[in-house]
Amino acid sequence: xxxxxxxxxxxxxxxxxxxxxxxxxxxxxxxxxxxxxxxxxxxxxxxxxxxxxxxxxxxxxxxxxxxxxxxxxxxxxxxxxxxxxxxxxxxxxxxxxxxxxxxxxxxxxxxxxxxxxxxxxxxxxxxxxxxxxxxxxxxxxxxxxxxxxxxxxxxxxxxxxxxxxxxxxxxxxxxxxxxxxxxxxxxxxxxxxxxxxxxxxxxxxxxxxxxx
Amino acid sequence: xxxxxxxxxxxxxxxxxxxxxxxxxxxxxxxxxxxxxxxxxxxxxxxxxxxxxxxxxxxxxxxxxxxxxxxxxxxxxxxxxxxxxxxxxxxxxxxxxxxxxxxxxxxxxxxxxxxxxxxxxxxxxxxxxxxxxxxxxxxxxxxxxxxxxxxxxxxxxxxxxxxxxxxxxxxxxxxxxxxxxxxxxxxxxxxxxxxxxxxxxxxxxxxxxxxx
Numbered sequence: 001x002x003x004x005x006x007x008x009x010x011x012x013x014x015x016x017x018x019x020x021x022x023x024x025x026x027x028x029x030x031x032x033x034x035x036x037x038x039x040x041x042x043x044x045x046x047x048x049x050x051x052x053x054x055x056x057x058x059x060x061x062x063x064x065x066x067x068x069x070x071x072x073x074x075x076x077x078x079x080x081x082x083x084x085x086x087x088x089x090x091x092x093x094x095x096x097x098x099x100x101x102x103x104x105x106x107x108x109x110x111x112x113x114x115x116x117x118x119x120x121x122x123x124x125x126x127x128x129x130x131x132x133x134x135x136x137x138x139x140x141x142x143x144x145x146x147x148x149x150x151x152x153x154x155x156x157x158x159x160x161x162x163x164x165x166x167x168x169x170x171x172x173x174x175x176x177x178x179x180x181x182x183x184x185x186x187x188x189x190x191x192x193x194x195x196x197x198x199x200x201x202x203x204x205x206x207x208x209x210x211x212x
Numbered sequence: 213x214x215x216x217x218x219x220x221x222x223x224x225x226x227x228x229x230x231x232x233x234x235x236x237x238x239x240x241x242x243x244x245x246x247x248x249x250x251x252x253x254x255x256x257x258x259x260x261x262x263x264x265x266x267x268x269x270x271x272x273x274x275x276x277x278x279x280x281x282x283x284x285x286x287x288x289x290x291x292x293x294x295x296x297x298x299x300x301x302x303x304x305x306x307x308x309x310x311x312x313x314x315x316x317x318x319x320x321x322x323x324x325x326x327x328x329x330x331x332x333x334x335x336x337x338x339x340x341x342x343x344x345x346x347x348x349x350x351x352x353x354x355x356x357x358x359x360x361x362x363x364x365x366x367x368x369x370x371x372x373x374x375x376x377x378x379x380x381x382x383x384x385x386x387x388x389x390x391x392x393x394x395x396x397x398x399x400x401x402x403x404x405x406x407x408x409x410x411x412x413x414x415x416x417x418x419x420x421x422x423x424x
Contacts, residue, residue, distance in 0.1 A: 051313065051354035063302055067316065069281075070308035077301040089289040090275055096282035101263065103312075104279065108320035117346070123333055134329070142263035 003028035009208035014055035022199035032210035098163035106139035215240035221420035226267035227381035234411035244422035310375035318351035
């Protein structure tokens, strides 16, 4: 199976998928989409993903998958080992809820297009950073007790799950916004543990070919 | 199995779960959480869901599930019939991508807490409505060709899926923000078809016990 991931090094959603691909041990071609240069709005990329957002994963030069959570679930269904979801439905719901907190309640409010729109409303850089930090804090306050309860090294249990695929890029982003993580020891511990894992290391933004 | 859904009649995320519960034919107790009165920040609700967001689904007075997509996936895993996801992994990825466009790229930008935060930044009501309409339009532009291609009555194929569980509440919300849907005939057709389905009708905000 040939996989091509359309990605921008520093964006959160493709970072999640890179982690998933490395955890599954799947090699892929890396196709950079320069979000700062506006590549995502160009005809070439919009032909692939009319939404103009990264990532897109192209399978065997035909099937185009979009939306990072949908891609991660597809990876799990087509390549079940190693599993990125626990076995019981109740545990799977917890992992997916952790992923959802990041993917639905934190990240959408802080990505590049939203910060640009805020600037268009006259919100200055300090205001935009405060905006980002506010939603990161709200989400992390919800995640912290969940990880403290369910984590055992990783965010849920002793091995990486979809939750870590989402958490680690969000912690990276929090660093960019200068969010103080000292109130979130369980999140920090999980992110540090993940950083030491080779799949997470390989997926790190600064290890990507388009890193500036 | 006893189910209690903590919901607010007009909020999008619990509306998704109500649709899923009705599609699966699962009776549940309805527990209102008045978001306008701030119930979601009270100790009682935060004891259930520290994130202070709706919905929460309590199973057998013990297991507490949060995050609407995670709850819908749990419903699908624990009650497979009728299926809310197609059979092939590729098709499932399309349905989940449709759901993700709504749940990750539209709704998080338009919900009550975000509109309130914008007001706090000095954005007036017209500006807030324009903000909401902007993200709805961006998401619907992506969904329209997907539904035109894959839909056959419902958003994907001939029966309801997770995509419809997310789409219908978003179309309802678009109406509240005065978004013109004439540019999205496939979305409109899918939403109208769903409105005629008894599960969607039963889940409609105005049919809920706390509807004002």
